[in-house]
């Protein structure tokens with residue numbers, strides 16, 4: 427993967443190239459994307475660039491020995507960590523499993539489509555019905571990798587896909603290394619739920635927002651409509667207008683299709699993440715559209731600090747229940763009343 431293969435996110439690419447060229451590569455980067463949003467291809471292009479022997483014009487050469495290994499995901503100084511558990515393809519006790527056990531399936535999927543979704547990874551790994559974790563055995567494998575000197579003279583890269591699935595014990599194990607890794611080592615974390623990443627980890631990373639390419643292009647009517655509904659909902663909740671809040675719930679229940687309601691859930695989840703990131707002081711990467719900046723800043727100042735995390739859980743649950751034919755009016759009115767109760 428080269429930067430030339432990446433569409434969009436020019437500013438991110440420019441920043442990464444600048445870091446590599448100047449030699450000021452951060453110890454740890456946390457990329458925040460929506461599921462399938464293209465952070466992994468950017469991370470792969472960055473790793474190739476860091477380790478290419480013939481960089482030119484702000485990109486890797488794609489031909490040297492290192493580029494060749496990176497393109498096949500066999501560069502010896504890169505480790506890929508992702509959530510796992512035992513499943514139909516790899517059995518055994520969960521506490522003994524590491525991503526090495528799953529490496530062939532990961533490689534096959536990434537090489538076929540680096541823009542894969544979380545659900546696609548689960549099925550590629552044969553753990554569809556289960557919830558994967560990044561547990562202690564994997565943490566130990568990372569520490570072991572860091573304890574050995576690098577095989578090449580390039581950068582050692584630890585890619586952690588979905589750090590929100592890391593348990594506390596593993597996080598504690600990795601903290602020091604993420605804060606002060608040995609020379610020429612970089613951690614690249616890719617998250618879909620920045621609010622769920624342990625704060626001890628996320629606070630040590632340089633945050634980078636990856637904007638989905640379709641979103642960059644489309645300031646479509648549908649986005650404007652969703653934004654309008656979100657603003658209406660928040661305005662009613664924050665000004666403590668319960669009836670107004672319920673009216674928005676009814677409008678959501680009356681949307682013409684379940685697909686549209688699901689799209690709204692995704693949209694409001696994304697809005698909550700923006701608010702959360704402003705509250706965490708990560709404004710510059712929250713991906714706030716300039717036209718809605720005043721709204722998001724106001725909301726961030728007025729929502730309680732625990733609201734976004736709780737509301738995202740409520741939204742996820744609503745999204746799930748939508749698939750089960752639950753009466754929509756009850757579903758959405760219940761959602762907005764519960765949000766109303768805990769927003770301030």
Ligand SMILES: [Zn+2]
Pocket residue numbers: 477478479480481486487488489490491492493494
């Ligand atoms: Zn090269």
